[in-house]
Amino acid sequence: MKIVTWNVNSLKVRLPQVVNWLEANQPDVLCLQETKLQDEFFPVNDIAALGYQSLFIGQKTFNGVALLSKQSGTDAVTAIPNWEDEQKRVLAATYGDVRVICVYVPNGESVESDKYQYKLKWLTALKEWLGKELQQYPRLAVLGDFNIAPEDRDVHDPELWKDQVLCSEPERNAFRELLSLGLADSFRLFEQPEKSYTWWDYRMLAFRRNRGLRIDHILLSNALAGNCKSCVIDKEPRKLERPSDHTPVVAEIA
Numbered sequence: 001m002k003i004v005t006w007n008v009n010s011l012k013v014r015l016p017q018v019v020n021w022l023e024a025n026q027p028d029v030l031c032l033q034e035t036k037l038q039d040e041f042f043p044v045n046d047i048a049a050l051g052y053q054s055l056f057i058g059q060k061t062f063n064g065v066a067l068l069s070k071q072s073g074t075d076a077v078t079a080i081p082n083w084e085d086e087q088k089r090v091l092a093a094t095y096g097d098v099r100v101i102c103v104y105v106p107n108g109e110s111v112e113s114d115k116y117q118y119k120l121k122w123l124t125a126l127k128e129w130l131g132k133e134l135q136q137y138p139r140l141a142v143l144g145d146f147n148i149a150p151e152d153r154d155v156h157d158p159e160l161w162k163d164q165v166l167c168s169e170p171e172r173n174a175f176r177e178l179l180s181l182g183l184a185d186s187f188r189l190f191e192q193p194e195k196s197y198t199w200w201d202y203r204m205l206a207f208r209r210n211r212g213l214r215i216d217h218i219l220l221s222n223a224l225a226g227n228c229k230s231c232v233i234d235k236e237p238r239k240l241e242r243p244s245d246h247t248p249v250v251a252e253i254a
Contacts, residue, residue, distance in 0.1 A: 003100065031065070199212055
């Protein structure tokens with residue numbers, strides 16, 4: 001099973017890139033974040049033409065998540081239960097015996113902002129829900145833009161980013177709390193090249209200079225992690241004209 005996460009930063013803009021990537025790579029499930037589309041404008045027919053089915057929840061201009069899959073998803077959930085939130089950031093469905101949860105974690109803006117406090121509370125709610133999901137679905141994968149670089153090796157300049165949003169200790173602790181539920185960071189199950197990142201700012205030639213962060217992750221339950229064959233970052237889409245500032249992360253599970 002090949003599962004993928006990709007923050008496309010506007011599906012309307014990036015649809016041709018997504019279509020080409022799906023055709024070339026044929027994942028079983030592709031999790032998208034920041035689709036930035038109201039549901040009535042989701043390109044269902046374009047995706048169906050490729051042999052993929054779509055589940056999605058979106059809003060105008062901001063947020064939005066989607067699951068594109070070769071087989072039908074069941075038991076869909078479109079929000080963290082018992083958590084009041086108008087922002088469309090979560091989508092879950094079951095494919096065969098694998099539960100797939102797509103998340104777009106709040107950015108947090110800055111550690112001094114109200115949005116940062118919202119992010120920490122959101123992560124606490126996510127942890128509580130995932131704990132229950134793991135009890136029901138032992139074969140569970142959580143994919144998405146977590147907006148957290150877990151360790152200094154996931155940051156191009158740790159001193160520059162020290163105590164800043166995306167790299168602050170409360171955020172990193174929240175990430176560790178998710179792992180403590182019985183989840184593994186699939187990328188770190190394998191030997192990886194140094195300076196491996198998934199996001200690069202559009203400014204200051206950041207991608208060309210590889211000044212990035214690894215903030216897009218695939219977390220696997222123990223039942224899946226033991227069968228994970230690989231997890232890689234595909235940097236090719238970031239080289240395209242008008243790319244997303246993120247690039248796909250791909251995990252293959254036996």
